[in-house]
Amino acid sequence: MAPLKTKGAVVAAISVSVAVLSYMLCKYKSKKKSFPLSKNKKTRNGLVYAVGNTPMIRINSLSEATGCEILGKCEFLNPGGSVKDRVAVKIIEEALESTQLSQGGVVTEGSAGSTAISLATVAPAYGCRCHVVIPDDVAIEKSQILEALGATVERVRPVSITHRDHYVNVARRRALEANELASKLRKVDQIDGDSGQLNGYRSDGERQGLVFSRYCNGGFFADQFENLANFRAHYEGTGPEIWEQTCGNLDAFVAAAGTGGTVAGVSRFLQEKNSNIKCFLIDPPGSGLFNKVTRGVMYTKEEAEGKRLKNPFDTITEGIGINRVTQNFMMAQLDGAFRGTDKEAVEMSRYLLKNDGLFLGSSSAMNCVGAVRVAQSIGPGHTIVTILCDSGMRHLSKFYNAEYLSQHGLTPTANGLEFLGIK
Numbered sequence: 001m002a003p004l005k006t007k008g009a010v011v012a013a014i015s016v017s018v019a020v021l022s023y024m025l026c027k028y029k030s031k032k033k034s035f036p037l038s039k040n041k042k043t044r045n046g047l048v049y050a051v052g053n054t055p056m057i058r059i060n061s062l063s064e065a066t067g068c069e070i071l072g073k074c075e076f077l078n079p080g081g082s083v084k085d086r087v088a089v090k091i092i093e094e095a096l097e098s099t100q101l102s103q104g105g106v107v108t109e110g111s112a113g114s115t116a117i118s119l120a121t122v123a124p125a126y127g128c129r130c131h132v133v134i135p136d137d138v139a140i141e142k143s144q145i146l147e148a149l150g151a152t153v154e155r156v157r158p159v160s161i162t163h164r165d166h167y168v169n170v171a172r173r174r175a176l177e178a179n180e181l182a183s184k185l186r187k188v189d190q191i192d193g194d195s196g197q198l199n200g201y202r203s204d205g206e207r208q209g210l211v212f213s214r215y216c217n218g219g220f221f222a223d224q225f226e227n228l229a230n231f232r233a234h235y236e237g238t239g240p241e242i243w244e245q246t247c248g249n250l251d252a253f254v255a256a257a258g259t260g261g262t263v264a265g266v267s268r269f270l271q272e273k274n275s276n277i278k279c280f281l282i283d284p285p286g287s288g289l290f291n292k293v294t295r296g297v298m299y300t301k302e303e304a305e306g307k308r309l310k311n312p313f314d315t316i317t318e319g320i321g322i323n324r325v326t327q328n329f330m331m332a333q334l335d336g337a338f339r340g341t342d343k344e345a346v347e348m349s350r351y352l353l354k355n356d357g358l359f360l361g362s363s364s365a366m367n368c369v370g371a372v373r374v375a376q377s378i379g380p381g382h383t384i385v386t387i388l389c390d391s392g393m394r395h396l397s398k399f400y401n402a403e404y405l406s407q408h409g410l411t412p413t414a415n416g417l418e419f420l421g422i423k
């Protein structure tokens with residue numbers, strides 16, 4: 001009997017140790033994840049928990065053509081359809097935590113589309129609403145989606161960021177207006193509960209230019225360009241996921257920048273993990289970031305924002321390219337930059353569609369141009385990661401419109417990757 005007892009005790013001790021070890025491992029793992037799964041691993045705890053933890057795929061055609069492993073992080077598979085879901089979740093969570101935003105409040109944003117769509121998608125999950133200001137030259141399907149999601153949309157003329165009516169400045173103003181309205185409504189409630197009048201003034205949406213309704217509980221300007229919650233979404237989410245999915249075996253990362261949040265968060269995280277990982281920018285036409293990274297100066301005096309007469313984004317790609325250095329971009333740790341052309345992005349999108357079945361948006365196509373440029377620069381045998389930001393579905397009226405492309409001399413003609421010098 002004694003040996004049996006001892007055996008039992010040993011088995012019990014081993015079981016306890018295994019349980020303790022798995023508990024600790026689980027805790028450690030879930031601490032590292034910025035978007036933890038719910039207890040039942042087969043279901044996720046609401047929409048917000050379905051954001052992030054996106055698949056990483058090998059882009060077979062590009063890998064075979066370059067001799068590098070070219071991997072794409074499938075951000076287009078987020079519930080709101082883009083990489084910006086992560087940013088929307090982080091911005092709203094931080095704003096709620098700091099009490100700058102309350103339930104029933106409105107999140108305002110000046111966005112060329114994706115961030116706004118993500119904010120409009122996740123805001124209801126936090127009991128909030130969304131008001132979006134966008135330039136009127138952005139593909140029409142983006143504002144249609146926003147309205148369908150229940151956001152209010154203001155389309156404005158594209159002007160320089162130094163102009164008070166630049167879409168970002170209008171969005172900032174709208175948040176202040178929502179706060180003023182909320183405080184007036186609070187006073188009205190205190191003074192005259194039912195009549196809704198303060199000194200004969202009725203504080204309703206009509207008087208506020210119909211932008212916000214009678215029951216607005218304040219506003220918060222998401223400010224994706226300058227709000228470092230954007231950087232943190234990638235530093236705490238995208239970066240660690242890339243590291244885990246490649247088991248730390250990667251040589252380079254490349255992405256284009258709009259706000260700079262993605263390239264900054266991911267590059268900083270990866271370089272802190274392993275300073276040998278090279279991080280690069282791919283920059284579209286009209287953007288000053290290539291010059292900033294390679295020469296330290298953004299533009300000539302004549303090109304500075306505010307001095308240009310027309311919209312500075314001379315590119316078909318949407319959401320990337322900028323002529324100012326944002327707080328988010330300043331966090332990036334980059335080893336170099338490449339320029340990509342619109343023609344290359346269009347050709348790349350059709351090449352990936354034909355060879356890999358990947359139907360990607362313009363910034364993702366540009367990122368893949370960047371991945372090939374990096375492969376050509378560092379040579380075969382390396383692993384290169386890039387971001388597949390959104391799908392082609394949001395780009396039907398321009399990037400995937402044959403007539404639009406022909407009007408701009410961008411009709412795709414390539415059979416393979418000859419447009420990048422690969423036979």
Ligand SMILES: Cc1ncc(COP(=O)(O)O)c(C=O)c1O
Nearest residue numbers: 114257258259260262319363389
């Ligand atoms: C579709 C799309 N791709 C890429 C980006 C660029 O990402 P980031 O703002 O993190 O630089 C954006 C930014 O708005 C975007 O909308």
